[in-house]
Amino acid sequence: MSGLDLERVSRSFGGTRAVDQVDLTVRAGEVVCLLGPSGCGKTTTLRLAAGLEAADSGEVRIGGSVVDGGGAFVPPEARRVGLVFQDYALFPHLTVLENVAFGLPNGRDKAEQAMELLRRVNLSERASDHPHRLSGGEQQRVALSRALAPRPVLMLLDEPFSGLNFRLRDRIGEESLSLLRATGTATLMVTHDSDEAMRLADRIAVMRAGRIVQIGAPLDLYDRPVDLFVAEFFSEINKLPSVVENGLVPTAAGAVAAPGVPDGSPVVVAVRPEAVRWSAAGTAGSMGAQALSVHPMGAYVLVKLKDTVRDIRYLMRVEHGSAPAVGAQVQVTLDPRGSFVFPADEGAVEGR
């Protein structure tokens, strides 16, 4: 059963297409992350699903029924969606318990139901406190419980963890999403943090300028990005311009295969830092480089290298303890697993 279906949904503001012909499905119990730079249309997509915006064209379905499209528009209060904002937007005039009970129908066990939800997130003792007395993590849990209380078919999270410090973010993120998976709720989460998306999502949809550029499992996107933009979203990228010769792309650090790309095409080879490999300089030659600086990052080390002949710099990522010394002459090769060939004209989208 599907939680959310967007079919060719568009929404413009003024002359700008904030969301442009977006197709997206989120199945029950699945977590899909909308990932993209600010202004790419990911938040508008979320708001279209919530009913806080109406689509100009296309169709929005929640739990299989049409909520927007073909002349119909179901207002947010009738959509059975839950919504959590970055700053949680707890009602300041209500207690924690009243916040959670807000969306529950009036009835005898309203308070008891809300209490049960608070117990699930270990906050039953804070039930009668007002929101401002809670820590950031606690507020986040209240906001999630409040959104979950009316048992929504679809949960919409707008950068829900970015208000937390980074250690808390990991833990709360995993707890929250396991709760959502356990309740079979379809979850659409907006984030600009690729690490977070990678860690938490079942699938990631990368958006740019109102369109979904690529959608798939996190590792699919990491290992097989469709373009430079997607590749750059998940790590720093070394960009080596070149031209295809005989199905191969020669670079200063060796050739990379480019199957299906016509000879003579200008291309960019995108190389993830961990796909840059080094060995001690044995034979002097064109592939030599020098280690300019070494930056320990804990478990791994970032090394900045400079080609000894040409003005090319590389960013290399190696394990802790396996970095060259500063100033050392090294030999550089590329691991094809983290090296991608893209048409050179895509350089136009580099500037994110």
Place this chain on the structure above:
Amino acid sequence: MTTLAETGLPITRRRPRIDGWTVAALGIAAATTLPVLVVAASVLFPAGDAWAHLASTVLGDYVLNTVWLVLGVAALTFTIGVATAWLVTMCTFPGRRVLEWALILPLAMPAYAVAYTYAEVLDYAGSVQSWLRASFGWGRADYWFPEVRSVGGAVLMLGLVLYPYVYMLARAAFLSQSVCLLEISRTLGSGPWRTFLRVGLPMARPAIVTGIVLALMETVGDYGVVQHFSVSTFSTGIFRTWYGLGNLTAATQLAAALLAVVFLLSALERFARGGAAYHHTSTRYRPLPAFALRGPKRFAAITACGLPLLLGFLVPAGLLTLWAVQTAPRVLNERFWGYVLNSVVVAGLAAFLAVAVALVLAFAARLRPGAVTTWASRVSTLGYAVPGAVVAVGVMIPFGWFDNTLDSWMRDHVGISTGLLLSGTLAAMLFAYVVRFLAISFNAVESGMTKITPNMDRAARSLGAGPWSALRRIHTPLLRGSLLTAAVLVFVDTMKELPATLILRPFNFDTLAIRTFEIASDERLAEAASYALSIVIAGLLPVILLSAAIARSRPGQS
């Protein structure tokens, strides 16, 4: 190693606990609370038969009328203020941009001027009823027409000019609400109307309550409207007991009763606010949703917002203008301009003094932060809640006592009579204005002060500027706008002020407000129009300032 003394650097001693700033703050606090204390202390003295007489005759009326006024004005200002604020903040409809600021205009109207205008038009002899009789051939007993000179009429007049307090504060509260909260409420199953009732309204409650209480303070202190409509309240009672019965003690005790009403209202506000204003739990602001209204809803919104503006400002201002033009040849003579000058000079002096005193208080609190200065500024600004008549009585008594004591001592010992040095002078009047309006100037100065962070002080100090130099080079230029706002607000309130001016003015010293009142009391309303209109025109100044301030107040939008 050299000791600090050997370096030759200037060394200041630890400053003493009590210094000039603290003394000044305490002095201001003592002086401004004096009138209130005098009035409050009056209950300790016997007032003779007069009090028993009052209790058996009119006191019941005073209480009852005051209760009706308070309830009526509260209901009316709440309804008009909140409804218009919500509509112009959350919805779009034709004319909204204009209404946003125009809805504050009635604030420029002195309540008594509105009352005079409507009484003139709606009375039995007024143009509306005369027209009805002429058109339908009715006689006196053939029709029913609501009596404007009644408690209900007074409620309507006061509500029409006082609702902007609620409107302004409610609108500021709605503007500062995060839309996220309203959107969350929608996704949790509450429609737009229920969202307003369950989230928008409760979150704005502290602001709304404050607005209503401000309106009620003005209501219980009002003298012009109730006097003209013959509605007996504590305010009219003070005048009647003093000037009619000649019993100052009983009048003072009535003032004390009025004071008690005011404190009750303040306590009510504290209670209803339920502690502090709500903390903002959301810091994200997107543009307000602006529901576009269509069809009948659009018409209803325009009517709901247009009617208070029409009745509270456009109609009375229009009528006043009409009459002023008709009577201009008779009224606009040298004497008229003399009254204008009197009003402007007195209001200007009051504004200057109130701002200067407020600055001293604010600087004292800044330079000597602590319980003493905080307490002093809090106490000094209590006067705003105190009705003009009460302040006037509280000023009159000690000043009169001082004059009499000094006079008799001088006659006994020196052989000359000093006469009245303080009472019945401009000084007494200005003192009363400062007591009453210090809160306005102080709040404006202080709100400007909070924008100057303590780190700016520290930065200035670390760059070699002493405290005085910092005040002069950092604070004063940054405060200029706030000082101007403060001065304008006090200026206009002084121009409008009626009861305190009536009691305290020097003999034969008339202002625009006094002349408006006196001429209107003679039922020569058309002639009073020029005077009233002058006050209205002055009153438009702060309204313009306030409108601009409100428009800027939304966080995240410059």
